[in-house]
Amino acid sequence: MPTTDTNAQVTVVQVKKRLRGWLTNIALLLIAAIVGVQAAATPLEPAQNPRLALQLREQLAQSAAQAAEHSQLDQLLAIFYQLRQFRPAWAEPAQQAALLAALDDIESDGLSSGDYALDTLRATWAQPTLPADVALTTELLATRSLLTALSHLLNGKVDPRVLERDWNFQARSIEVRSALSAMSAAIDAGEIAALFNRARPMYPLYEQLREGLRRLRKVQSTGGWPQIADGPTLKTGDDDPRIPALRERLRLSGYGDPEMEATADSTHFDQVLEDALRRFQRKQYLAPDGVLGKSTLAALNITVAMRIDQVRANLERARWLLHETSAEFLLVDIAGYKATYFQHGQPQWSTRVQVGKPYRKTPSFRSQINRITFNPTWTVPPTILRNDILPKVRKNPGYLAANRLRVLDHNGKELRAEQIDWSNPSGLTLRQDAGAGNSLGRVAIRFDNPYSVYLHDTPHTELFDLEQRAFSSGCIRVERPLELVERLLDDPAQWNRAAIDVVIASNQTRNVSLHRPVTVLLMYWSVDIHSDGRLGFKRDIYGRDSRILAELAKPQPLRLFD
Structure with missing residues (x-):
């Protein structure tokens, strides 16, 4: 919107130049999609407090002039208030009360209202009158608190890349000015609670975790x-x-x-x-x-305090992940040892899985299942060769033959095991032929990723009956994998179960591409929700909850992604 103040126009130009290269990726600015309000809903009214509006303009102009030394959040404030013609957002008691209530309720998200200056805002606004400088400071503090809280609800307080270097779940981003305009309109309309509700993941699991957290805190309040x-x-x-x-x-x-x-x-x-x-x-x-x-x-x-922290860690995961779901996907719950196939957002099929040992963790990431390998061979990964197989070969020269492992040189030529100095082998590959007893079983379900992780059948089916199933070297062993393969291929005419059985019976390796790739999400949840609403707590087999909680306890900036 135009302004008659030339200096203010220059300030906005300065800010926009500084912001242009990175603002489009700011996770906070999904607010436009969240509030569901068009930016130009109503024309702005003149500022009801001209003096405060002038002070806002001067303060933000000064901040913009020093933009290189100020946070990106401060620069966002400059755009927000320019869009409002520097009209205060928090002059009315109704808006103040609504913001305080929303910040208080954020405790149910496992976040701390202290991170958003709740007590300071409440104490300041409780005073009958405020000096001009305090009114200005409080106005800006309230808007900073709102922006930061919405950002943390949208994509989490903690940047998951701090915890997992190769994290590839995408944060959400939108166009900046329309988002800030929509947020401004929502504030004026008294829809602050709606801002927070729509910022939260729109998925039943999230609200069920919030309700579970409330119940646990009620128990804690009575002594645990x-x-x-x-x-x-x-x-x-x-x-x-x-x-x-x-x-x-x-x-x-x-x-x-x-x-x-x-x-x-x-x-x-x-x-x-x-x-x-x-x-x-x-x-x-x-x-x-x-x-x-x-x-x-x-x-x-x-203790109940420990269970509360476990729920808090999973609420943060939910803010990272739940927007990733689509109409059709396969969800692998690592800590829950379970894989579930979803269509139209509803679970259609589920099975037990085995995942990586604590010292060979299955990573969290997203990808697209794009091919199936029937009767796969197994090339032994270098880590397994070095740490698992070589010690066994040195103790028992017959180990390779007993497990149908062939030794190949760098050209793929087969070597005789007795010709090799197993105390110091180099340039060797071990490969297990397809067929019964192969470590990958009868089928492998593949998707691109930097970890060489995939889903596969296993000859070790007896392990599925155990409650704790962290036995693999990082890949996911699937119970009843052929049922899943039939769903993924989604071609009853050519790839029904009878046709699949014929291919498997041939013992010949065959690769089949999916005509429609299916999203696979490898996620780590240490809390689940049962059908009756009860919380199910799993073992944090990889110790990931404590790392999230440690980061949640630290001050975190507005979430930015590039």
């Missing part, structure tokens, strides 16, 4: 749940002084039964308590044997 002392394994029929604490622990986390109230102080382990313990075990990915053993005791004794 009791710790259960160490002792012998307990089962139905036992009597033990720890049993009342076990009942109370299950009741506070929603696994109790009305019948348990009558026996709250009883030291007897009855059938009702066993049933409640089984419910807890099922929801927490433990063997549902109804017995209080070491693993179940350890899970029960994780």
Whole structure:
């Protein structure tokens, strides 16, 4: 919008020149898409406080003149207020109250309202009158807080690339001026709560995590749940002084039964308590044997504060990831050992998987499944060759033959194992032929990535029955992989199950390209939501939650991506 102040026009030109090269990638500025308000909804009214408007103009002009020394957030403020003709955004008590309420509610997102100056704004606006300099400072502080909070809700407070160097999930970006204009219109319309709600991921999991966090904090506010002392394994029929604490622990986390109230102080382990313990075990990915053993005791004794932090870490992941979903995709839940195939945004098929060991982690990334290999050969990766196979060959010269591994030189010529100095081999490749017993099984599902990671069948099907399934060297072993392949190929005439079985029976390696690539998302979630709304807590097998929480505790700037 035009302004009659020549100096202000020069200031805006200066700012725009500085911003032009990078502003289009600012994650915050999805606000236009979020608020759903057109930038030119209504003409701006003259500033109701001309003196404050003049001070805003002068302050922002000074900031722009020193733009190289100021944050990108300060430069955004200059554009925001120029679009408003330097009209204050927070002069009315209604707007102030709405912003305070929205910042207070951000605690349910696992973020800290202190990062957005909530207490300072509340205390300042509670005063009946403000000196001119305080009014100016508070006006700018409020807008900074809003911009930063929306940015953190849109794409997360923490830049995931700080934690994972090769992170390739994309942050969202839009055009800057229209976004700031839309935000301004939403403020004037009193739609600040809507700004925050629409900034949050529009996915049921996110709101369910927020609700779960509220429940946990309610338990925390009343003192948390009791710790259960160490002792012998307990089962139905036992009597033990720890049993009342076990009942109370299950009741506070929603696994109790009305019948348990009558026996709250009883030291007897009855059938009702066993049933409640089984419910807890099922929801927490433990063997549902109804017995209080070491693993179940350890899970029960994780404090409510630790569970709150676990939910907070996953809310941050959700802000990074949930906008990546599309109509059709395969989601691999690494910490949950599960793969789920979605169509039209709804789960259609699911199976158990095995993932990388803690010292050979399966990475988080997105790609496109574009080809299937039937009867794959397996070329041993250098790390596995060096760390796993060579020590076995040195101990047992017959290991290669027993596992159908052929030795090839750099030209692909096969060598005899007894000709090789296994104490210092070089320039060698080990390859396992296709067929029964191949480490990749009968099929590999491939997608481009820098980690040489893919999904595949496995001869080690017995491991799928274990609760914890981090056994691979980074790739994902899939239970019932041929069912998934049939869905991915999506060609019942040519690639039905009977046709697939014929190809596999041939023992011949065959590569088939998908006529329509399917998105694959390898994600790490240490909290899940069950159909009844209960939180399911998984083991943080790779220790990733603690790294997110450490970064969340630090001051973070407005999220920028390039």
